[in-house]
Amino acid sequence: MQSQKSRLIFCVRSLILLLMFSVLLTGCAGPKVAKDLLVNTEVLESPLINSGYSINSDINTRINNHEKLDESLKESLRIAINKANIFEGSGASPYIINANIEVASQAPMSFGNFEGKLQVKYTVYDQRKNKILEKTIYTEAGSDEWFFSGAKRHRRARAVNIAKNVLEFTDYLKVHI
Known part of the structure; x- marks a missing residue:
């Protein structure tokens, strides 16, 4: 017994x-990419730039990158730029967009939406490697959906914050490029 x-x-x-x-x-x-939010950008009738682009993403070495935030940022940026129709196709000498994550923090535990902070420094170079634009964007956001699993809410919060930051940058890019 x-x-x-x-x-x-x-x-x-x-x-x-x-x-x-x-x-x-x-x-x-x-974090997964919040494609549902990234497609909510204004689509231009014709591209602003008759050249392709490439994206480089990096993250501050003091930030733990086990969630591969730099890859999520790069993929989110690619989706938003393609949807917005800012660049036309690809070319031998594309514009270069550097996206450097400077700040990425998020509550480790939450019964809510895991509010987090994200700061990304974007630098755009033309075909001749001249810096034509530099903008630092700071956003705060949390999960816009509720899941029973805290891990899912945490991932969604990261993706929402990345999408918010990227959409703000693409809006800025459309006006200032």
């Missing part, structure tokens, strides 16, 4: 640990 009870306790503890471990792994998946 005692050994059956101890086996049952062992199985229950193992299941709880397995469940906790799977939740931790889900939380480490990194």
Whole structure:
């Protein structure tokens, strides 16, 4: 009787640990791109620039990048720029957009929407490698959807903040390029 009870306790503890471990792994998946928000940009009838573009993204070395924020920023920027129709096709000498994440912080725990801060310094170079635009954009945002899983809300909060920052930059780019 005692050994059956101890086996049952062992199985229950193992299941709880397995469940906790799977939740931790889900939380480490990194931010996804908020495509549903990025497509909400104004689409230009014709491209502003008759050249292609390339994007370089980087992150401050003091920021833990286990969520691959720089890759999410790069993908979000690509989606928003393509949707906005700012650049035309590709070319031998494209414009270069450098996006450097300077600040990225977010509440590690929340029963709400995981408000976070994001600051990105954007620098645009023309085909001759001349700096033509430099803009630092700071945004604060959290998850716009509620999920039971805190990991999903955390990921969505990061993606929403990245999308907000990128959309602000593409709006600025349309006016100042």
